Amino acid sequence: MSIRASLFYLGMKLSGMKKVYLYEEDKFLRIVRRMNQSRGFYMPKDKKAFYFDHMIFGKYHCLVIQNNRQQAKRAILYFFGGGMMLGSDKGDVSVAGKLAKETGCDVWFPNYPLCTDHCITESYDMAFECYRQMIEQYGVQSGKIYAARQDRRAGVHDFHVQRRLHRHQ
Secondary structure (H helix, E strand, C coil), rough: CCCHHHHHHHHHHHHHHHHHCCCCHHHHHHHHHHHCCCCCCCCCCCCCEEEEEEECCCCEEEEEEEECCCCCCCEEEEEEECCCCCCCHHHHHHHHHHHHHCCCCCEEEEEECCCCCCHHHHHHHHHHHHHHHHHHCCCCCCCEEEEEEECCCHHHHHHHHHHHHHCCC
């Protein structure tokens, strides 16, 4: 494990952040909702890339990050961490921007509905629709669309999107 990762995990342990998962449901949800008050969809104002607010189902935001005005040949569907309970923040958007720059791909960063206020199937449906629209734009050929996630919990999206895609072909 890198020094950076070791310091991060030590900070998490010292902060007591993981203890929040031991609280009773009502208290846990109050804490998560309070944390989400400063989170949510964020449209960067910098000039490091081209940013677009692509709406999914007319109500969910998906930030599209492009290095150039024109669409790239490949794209990444990027899921932030948060266990489908915590919303994204500016740091997550920054990571997605770096991913776009380093890979030369467009990055689609869905701001999916959180399970604190929505059924988990809404999150899955939004993720699948986002992926479906990417296929329309970039094509279905191998190597055109990749999935990435910030942490291991977001992997549930990768599995579910792939499963639904195969069911609907």
